[in-house]
Amino acid sequence: MSIPRDPTAPRPAWLTAAPFLFVSLWSGGFTAIKLCLPHAEPMTLQVMRYAVVVALLLPLWLILRPARPDRATLVHLIRMGLLVQFAYFACMNLAMANGMGAGTIALLIGLQPVLVALLAPAVVGDPPVGTRGWIGLMLGMLGAGMVISSGTGFSASGWLGLGFAMLALSVMTGGALLERKSGRNTHLVTANLVMCSVALVASIPVAWFTETMVVEWATELFIGLGYMIFVNSLISLSILFAMLRHGEAARASSVFFLVPPLAAFIAWMVLGDEMAWLAIAGTAVAVVGVALVVAKPSAPRQAPAKA
Numbered sequence: 001m002s003i004p005r006d007p008t009a010p011r012p013a014w015l016t017a018a019p020f021l022f023v024s025l026w027s028g029g030f031t032a033i034k035l036c037l038p039h040a041e042p043m044t045l046q047v048m049r050y051a052v053v054v055a056l057l058l059p060l061w062l063i064l065r066p067a068r069p070d071r072a073t074l075v076h077l078i079r080m081g082l083l084v085q086f087a088y089f090a091c092m093n094l095a096m097a098n099g100m101g102a103g104t105i106a107l108l109i110g111l112q113p114v115l116v117a118l119l120a121p122a123v124v125g126d127p128p129v130g131t132r133g134w135i136g137l138m139l140g141m142l143g144a145g146m147v148i149s150s151g152t153g154f155s156a157s158g159w160l161g162l163g164f165a166m167l168a169l170s171v172m173t174g175g176a177l178l179e180r181k182s183g184r185n186t187h188l189v190t191a192n193l194v195m196c197s198v199a200l201v202a203s204i205p206v207a208w209f210t211e212t213m214v215v216e217w218a219t220e221l222f223i224g225l226g227y228m229i230f231v232n233s234l235i236s237l238s239i240l241f242a243m244l245r246h247g248e249a250a251r252a253s254s255v256f257f258l259v260p261p262l263a264a265f266i267a268w269m270v271l272g273d274e275m276a277w278l279a280i281a282g283t284a285v286a287v288v289g290v291a292l293v294v295a296k297p298s299a300p301r302q303a304p305a306k307a
Contacts, residue, residue: 018239020258021239022236022239023258023259023262024262025231025232025235025236025239026232026236026259027106027258027259027262027263027266028227028231028232028263028266029227029228029231029232030092030096030102030103030105030106030263030266030267031102031224031263031266031267031270031271032223032224032225032227032228032231032232033045033092033093033096033102033224033228034096034101034102034224034267034271035220035221035223035224035227035270035271036220036221036224036225036228037093037096037097038216038218038220039215039216039217039218039220039221040215040216040221041097041207041211041212041213041214042090042093042094042096042097042211043090043093043094043203043206043207043210043211044207044211044212044213044214044215045093045225046086046089046090046093046199046203046207047200047203047204047207047213048215048225049089049225049228049229049233050085050196050197050199050200050203051200052225052229053192053196053229053233053234054193054196054197054200056229056234057189057192057193057196058193060189061189061190061193064187064189066187066189066190067187067190068190069184069186069190069191069194072184073184073186074194076178076182076183076184077186077191077194077195077198078194078195078198079178080175080178080179080195081194081195081196081197081198081199081202082198082199082202083171083174083175083178084171084172084175084195085195085196085198085199086198086199086202086203087171088168088171088172088175089199090203090206091164091165091167091168091171092105092109092164092165092168094161094164095161095162095163095164095165095168096161097161098160098161098164099160099161100161100162100164100165101267101273102263102264102266102267102271102273103147103260103263103264103267103268103273103275103279103283104147104165104279105165105168106259106260106262106263106264107143107144107147107260107263107264107282107283107286108144108165108166108168108169109165109168109169109172109259110140110259110260110286110287110290111137111140111141111144111169111286111289111290112169112172112173112176113290113293114133114136114137114140114289114290114293115137115169115173116173116176116177116180117129117133117136117293118133118134118137119173119177120177120180123177123180123181124177124180124181126180129293132292132293133293135289135292136289136290136291136292136293137289137293138289139285139286139288139289139292140285140286140289140290141289142282142285142286142289143282143283143284143285143286143287143288143289144282144286145282146278146279146281146282146285147278147279147282147283147286149278188237192233192237196233258287260283260286260287261283261284261287264279264283
């Protein structure tokens, strides 16, 4: 899903803070999932999320009536729906259901820009990131290892959960590269309606055959599910859409390294997840690694012209 920049659209004043607002809202999604899991099984939770999102987007699509995507675009959206909306979030839910803390999985997923930067030259022909990229990857892996080995509630408590988290990182990286390589200009409502519908259709049989689909209707479930639906799936996407229209998407990537510490802080505030000093230090190391990759190197200063 690619959205062309509109050079004629006026730039709203709040857009300056949009990248930080987007990253802050997105970081809370990890805690929202963790808040829901005691009351709904992971795939059942995913079915509930996408059922509501599709129910909200479908009438909006009927009202707006945007242009229908062509065959190639529709195929791309279906692939992205299966890869990112279905597989990525399924792995996220299953990782947390099997012991991964919100801060830990946010740290692992936060390595995605590093992997994309390293793989993009071979996949989509981007310029190589060179030594900075490999140093960033090593720092990110070192930080993740420190967090996982810290042995507190801020760390992974099971290999199965860690396996799902690594799979989520791989799927998200693949999705980002696929979008970079094959993304097409598509109306945001159309793109998300197709992708979320695909994810819903794929999630239903998995939940039906592997889970009881019994839901405990608790306050925490309504809060967490409401956050995922309205804040992550609707408000965050609206902010991202505004940034894309005004050519500000690169600024969102430049502050993406703030997701792990923000997610860890939110998890500590809401869930009471402990943060051992080794985990805090590991997060800092990983943040430096990601920042090293996504930050643009400063342009060399030119010598003043001689008279």
